[in-house]
Amino acid sequence: MKIDGRFWLSKNDKSFLGSGRIELLRHIEKTGSIHAAAKEMKMSYKAAWERINSMNELADEPIIERKIGGKGGGGTTLTPYAYELINTYDRLNELHRQFIERFAQAGENPERLAKILNRTFLTTSARNQIPSVIKEIKEVGINSLITMSIAGGGKITSSITSKSVKNMALGVSDDVYAIIKSSDIEISATPPAKNESLNILEGTIQNIKLSSQSVEVSLKVNELTSLILVVKESQIPSLKAGDKAYATIHPSNIIIGS
Incomplete structure (x- = not known):
């Protein structure tokens, strides 16, 4: 079905x-x-x-x-x-x-569909709200690393307190949002050095909007997911629509919404 x-x-x-x-x-x-x-x-x-x-x-x-x-x-x-x-x-x-x-992520599971409906109407000021599914939760001291698959393919890792994981009753296979402020994403024209402590997502520039104080960039990561980031003009490399680019996000800058 x-x-x-x-x-x-x-x-x-x-x-x-x-x-x-x-x-x-x-x-x-x-x-x-x-x-x-x-x-x-x-x-x-x-x-x-x-x-x-x-x-x-x-x-x-x-x-x-x-x-x-x-x-x-x-x-x-x-x-x-x-x-x-x-x-x-x-x-x-x-x-x-x-x-x-x-x-469609719910398949034939009405309970999962209900959860997806609830998170569809999540309200937040953050520009990036990515539908995701939790794949792994790993405790590291007082924090937990939450690895998620994102809509359309790919994965990202968030770092939140283990207390928050417990309070939100988060578990593997849960449907959540990965919420990221547009100002918490860095962009580069070349692949950053591999770093297991950072999220690095490859994508294609969709458009670039210039303002008097900043630059807004839309980066298409896959068919279902795009990232919006805002940086100062001096911080953006020489990029244009259609170019390949790389977004870097620290796990502590990814909030979990459910």
Whole structure:
């Protein structure tokens, strides 16, 4: 058994946007023609036009522009509003996919699903809240090292007091959040020297945002997990979107949320 779900946007209690309609818009963008888009999707022109007309009736602005005649012949193009709809749908659909992925971690275990639901709505000011599963708990003096597998693959280790482990009733196989402040992550363009006392995660730069005082970097670690870190401009190496980079996190800077 697998947990799955479809994502639709409705308006005025009517279906507005779904994967099929977004695909149709993309084909219109590609071909410049409703007829050609319908052909690529193996559907009739009538069915394609009915979908476009239904979206137009619900939309706040027109989603297509039709050109008749002219030097290059007629055709159909998407309006700027249509591109906004596509981008909005893509962002929401990605969040929906991540939501379903978290549910899927429960398998056929309702109790585990309940725990995942509870931690889904965890509220914290930290920018990074990574769904994780505890793999090992090792006491080292008054502290405990908690090794976790993170969503999408990979592992990290947190260091918290053994008293906290007991108070939170943490155990192996528990679903938790690894919570990390964006200012507690260091970044480098080259692999740091191996150090068992540090977490080193390899990833790809998604984007870099500059401000007057700092730099915000999004590092994609895997398909399900990205890290947000904030550093001073003088602390960031020469990196750009698409580059490989390495995040370094001290175990004591990873908080456990459950």
